[in-house]
Amino acid sequence: MKRIILTYNESCNLSCDFCYINFHHKKIKDRTYEIIKKAISLDFKVITFGGGDPFSKSSFRKSCILAKENGLFTQVDTNCLAITKSDYNFIENYVNLIGISLDGIGNTHDNMRKSNKLFSKAESVLRTLMKSNTKIKINTILTKQNKDSVYDIYRYLSELDSIYSWSIYQFFPLSVAKENQEIFEICNEDFDNALTFLNKEERKFIIEKLKYSDRVIGYVFCDEQGNIYTNSLKGDYMYICSIFDPDVAEKLSKFNELINPITINRYVE
Numbered sequence: 001m002k003r004i005i006l007t008y009n010e011s012c013n014l015s016c017d018f019c020y021i022n023f024h025h026k027k028i029k030d031r032t033y034e035i036i037k038k039a040i041s042l043d044f045k046v047i048t049f050g051g052g053d054p055f056s057k058s059s060f061r062k063s064c065i066l067a068k069e070n071g072l073f074t075q076v077d078t079n080c081l082a083i084t085k086s087d088y089n090f091i092e093n094y095v096n097l098i099g100i101s102l103d104g105i106g107n108t109h110d111n112m113r114k115s116n117k118l119f120s121k122a123e124s125v126l127r128t129l130m131k132s133n134t135k136i137k138i139n140t141i142l143t144k145q146n147k148d149s150v151y152d153i154y155r156y157l158s159e160l161d162s163i164y165s166w167s168i169y170q171f172f173p174l175s176v177a178k179e180n181q182e183i184f185e186i187c188n189e190d191f192d193n194a195l196t197f198l199n200k201e202e203r204k205f206i207i208e209k210l211k212y213s214d215r216v217i218g219y220v221f222c223d224e225q226g227n228i229y230t231n232s233l234k235g236d237y238m239y240i241c242s243i244f245d246p247d248v249a250e251k252l253s254k255f256n257e258l259i260n261p262i263t264i265n266r267y268v269e
């Protein structure tokens with residue numbers, strides 16, 4: 001196992017209705033820095049910092065620096081809201097791949113994420129990062145609500161330079177996202193139809209279309225307390241162990257056979 005996804009399960013600075021992280025909103029000890037030390041000793045090669053938004057967490061930047069300085073590939077997914085001017089230098093130096101959420105253009109994105117002016121913020125971050133050497137990945141959650149906006153996103157990205165890749169994820173009714181399944185769920189056929197136009201278009205960047213059946217089982221998450229878990233195709237989370245367990249390496253090696261080969265070595269060079 002080479003890749004681990006760190007999720008901040010305490011809270012996020014947004015409250016997207018399609019989010020599948022079950023935020024508990026309890027005051028807990030954030031052990032992210034120790035988790036990175038442990039991930040280094042366990043020989044993980046790739047760390048993804050995911051939501052709740054890493055830039056809104058005080059433990060994130062120093063933990064990302066530790067990972068990068070110890071040779072891990074660092075990927076960071078963000079909604080951009082908490083990125084400040086001083087972060088651009090940090091990103092250029094310590095983030096190999098930054099994933100920016102974009103579920104539509106203008107108001108469509110703001111409405112999807114329930115945040116006014118979020119699109120303007122994402123655009124400003126994008127345009128600033130394009131002047132650096134940072135690889136930029138765009139993350140789109142494709143749902144029933146924004147399926148007609150996907151062409152607008154494609155056009156928008158095509159006019160920008162320096163987009164490295166665009167990952168389009170089918171809405172996955174996982175955990176708390178099940179509550180809003182009727183609003184957001186998009187069937188395989190509609191997902192494919194919404195993206196058919198891409199077959200005819202020139203591609204200036206890598207495009208990944210990810211159905212949720214491709215995504216599970218396969219993601220190994222670790223929350224900021226060190227709990228390692230994954231998810232089933234039925235949309236439930238499954239606890240595996242703590243990253244601080246003395247026999248964590250053995251437990252993870254047994255788990256290897258369950259991991260989706262599509263995801264196990266993603267980003268490992």
Ligand code: SF4
Pocket residue numbers: 012013014015016018019020021050051052053079
């Ligand atoms: S920004 Fe991401 S992590 Fe935060 S609520 Fe929205 S989908 Fe969830």
